[in-house]
Amino acid sequence: MNEPFLLSNLVELQDLDNKIYKLIESKSNSENVLNLKTLELEYKNLSEKINEDKKELSEFFTIKEDNEKKVTSLELQINDIREKLSGTSLDPSETLNYSNQKESLKIQVDKLKLQVQNLKEKNSDQLLIMNDHENSLEDIKNQLINLSKIVKDEWDKIDSQIPVLEKEKLEFISTFPDELKVLYDNLKKRGLEVVAAYRNENQCGCCGVELTSAEIEQILESKFQQCSYCDGVVI
Ligand SMILES: [Zn+2]
Numbered sequence: 001m002n003e004p005f006l007l008s009n010l011v012e013l014q015d016l017d018n019k020i021y022k023l024i025e026s027k028s029n030s031e032n033v034l035n036l037k038t039l040e041l042e043y044k045n046l047s048e049k050i051n052e053d054k055k056e057l058s059e060f061f062t063i064k065e066d067n068e069k070k071v072t073s074l075e076l077q078i079n080d081i082r083e084k085l086s087g088t089s090l091d092p093s094e095t096l097n098y099s100n101q102k103e104s105l106k107i108q109v110d111k112l113k114l115q116v117q118n119l120k121e122k123n124s125d126q127l128l129i130m131n132d133h134e135n136s137l138e139d140i141k142n143q144l145i146n147l148s149k150i151v152k153d154e155w156d157k158i159d160s161q162i163p164v165l166e167k168e169k170l171e172f173i174s175t176f177p178d179e180l181k182v183l184y185d186n187l188k189k190r191g192l193e194v195v196a197a198y199r200n201e202n203q204c205g206c207c208g209v210e211l212t213s214a215e216i217e218q219i220l221e222s223k224f225q226q227c228s229y230c231d232g233v234v235i
Helices: 003-029 031-056 058-086 092-122 124-173 178-189 213-221
Strands: none
Touching (some): 003 031, 003 178, 031 124, 058 092, 092 124
């Protein structure tokens, strides 16, 4: 067994694992994903603001809606009368009667419209603010749609890359002796950040501790060249 060569393979395996990990991480941490999260938050906050705006203007909206319904109904009545007046079968008193009714309905319509108009003016500042909020919300919504598409493409790309690396990793591991596979898995499971690394002069490449020459000698003599401080494989 050519042990030094195999031990350095642990570094390569770790690089592959890190690549896969980084790809998975980038699905939740890429710049676009973070921007998307910020936009979603802005959208939520703005929606809440608009609800507040609507609450503050609720009296205005109730009257407006109510008056609009009344106007619609009155206008239907006016049209009805207009049709009757255009007919030929009315005698003069009926014509006068309908004309008076029509005028009175028109006055009611104007009153209702004027009331809404006055309330609009009275609440114009708040209505303007709400309008601004609604425009901004629409703008954010469009940005969200566009960015979501970009992120989806990004994820699709990542999802197609991961299986390639996983396959590469499996093929690579299959060349490892069992005890090295077990060693790698155990160190990973224990949460070792760096499982295997080259020695940096007297420093352990895994944990960075400064090693004495006696300690280095001890490491090189141990079965898997493991650092006595972190258990990482030192090559
Ligand atoms: Zn170490």
